[in-house]
Amino acid sequence: MQNSKFTPFIFFSEAQAIAFSEAARTLLTWAGTNYPATCFKLAREYIARIESPDHKIPLDDAQDLLALLGTCCMTTQHAQPTRTLWSDCVRILSIKIANIPK
Structure with a gap:
């Protein structure tokens, strides 16, 4: 028997993607120099996935982004x-994560 593993994705509407990315990017702007550059780069990569035309991100990456x-x-x-701003991001992502079919 072969187990199939699939990657669950979180999909955003365009309005949700814009609201999330604006809050997240502004939060990164306010972080300043105390925030490690590697974390900053990774967060921006995840946000860019949400901003892409598909407006989606894998569940694991969404949890890492939180x-x-x-x-x-x-x-x-x-x-x-x-x-x-962080509360806005958490609210949007939490609703999306909670609505993923089990």
Whole structure:
């Protein structure tokens, strides 16, 4: 018997992709120099996938992106604006993750 493994994807509408990417990119902008360059680059790559014409990202990458953005939020000196942006990102991604068929 052969087990088939598939990669679950999260799909965004264009409006959701724009809202998410604007919040995430602004959050990265506010992070400043305390945020490691490798994390910054990886987060931007994941965000670019959401912004692509397909507006999709693999579930594992979406979960990694949540962690990267959370770390980003904690490295900034601008606590309030970044927490609001991070909350927006978490809300959008959490709803998408929760709606993935099991």
